[in-house]
Amino acid sequence: MMKPAQWAHAGLSFKGLSLAGVRTSIALPELSLAFDVAQGLPHTIGMNTFLISHGHMDHAAGIPYVISQKAMHSHKTPHFYMPESMVDPMKEIMNQWGLIEGHQYEFEFIGLKANEAFTLSSRHLVKTFPTVHRIPSLGYSIYRKFRKLRKDLEGLPSEEVAKARARGEDPTEERTELVVSFTGDTQIEFLDKAPEVAKSKILLMEATYLDERKTIASAKEWGHVHLDELIPRLDSIKSEKIVLIHSSARYSLEEAEAVLKKRLPPHEQDRVLLFSGR
Ligand SMILES: [Zn+2]
Numbered sequence: 001m002m003k004p005a006q007w008a009h010a011g012l013s014f015k016g017l018s019l020a021g022v023r024t025s026i027a028l029p030e031l032s033l034a035f036d037v038a039q040g041l042p043h044t045i046g047m048n049t050f051l052i053s054h055g056h057m058d059h060a061a062g063i064p065y066v067i068s069q070k071a072m073h074s075h076k077t078p079h080f081y082m083p084e085s086m087v088d089p090m091k092e093i094m095n096q097w098g099l100i101e102g103h104q105y106e107f108e109f110i111g112l113k114a115n116e117a118f119t120l121s122s123r124h125l126v127k128t129f130p131t132v133h134r135i136p137s138l139g140y141s142i143y144r145k146f147r148k149l150r151k152d153l154e155g156l157p158s159e160e161v162a163k164a165r166a167r168g169e170d171p172t173e174e175r176t177e178l179v180v181s182f183t184g185d186t187q188i189e190f191l192d193k194a195p196e197v198a199k200s201k202i203l204l205m206e207a208t209y210l211d212e213r214k215t216i217a218s219a220k221e222w223g224h225v226h227l228d229e230l231i232p233r234l235d236s237i238k239s240e241k242i243v244l245i246h247s248s249a250r251y252s253l254e255e256a257e258a259v260l261k262k263r264l265p266p267h268e269q270d271r272v273l274l275f276s277g278r
């Protein structure tokens, strides 16, 4: 049951577990990053960058443990990005744990606001987006950078491109493509606050409640998404794949899959899927 699931799309693999209130941590080994750390699970220890959505324990309790495991394996200093209000308390926790263990660890905690961007690697950028939850929270979008023929040269004969080169110009320009977004815990309104997220090639989004066993009002009260709110918005989401995470433990995996099969419109059955690692 605790075995991380693996799923891949568009050249990226996703390895992890997500179960509401229990654990959420999904690693992208190709980018050496993990979205949230749950209690500090073995499949994330090899990652360099950790993008923490918010401070609820099912998402973030493992930060000290990940740091200690990485130190034990002599990994390089890990970077943890998180909502800025988490940074000082997390430093204090590490400080106190350092006193317990008689050892101070190396780590970087970087506090972020919504709509901040930073460079992940030569080929990738990360940008935060606002989410709506019971405590300060952020979603993360990963953009792939690539070079393409300049817009002003598109459709022109190849001699024009050669002329630009001869003038010492670079006929290409940098473009970005939004490859994956991760919501962490949020109400459905993140789609209104950050419309760009709906264009992510892959959208990992929470859907905690899936049927009438919980009401939309109760989903909102707890800062979560109900499938009843998502279904009418599916047309507005342009993603190739919508991967639902953080389903409630009141549904077994089989039940959750059966509910989706029953409730999703037929043309969405291939596009919307439940992440099977819980
Ligand atoms: Zn949660």
Ligand SMILES: [Zn+2]
Pocket (backbone or CB within 6 Å): 054, 056, 133, 185
């Ligand atoms: Zn939460």
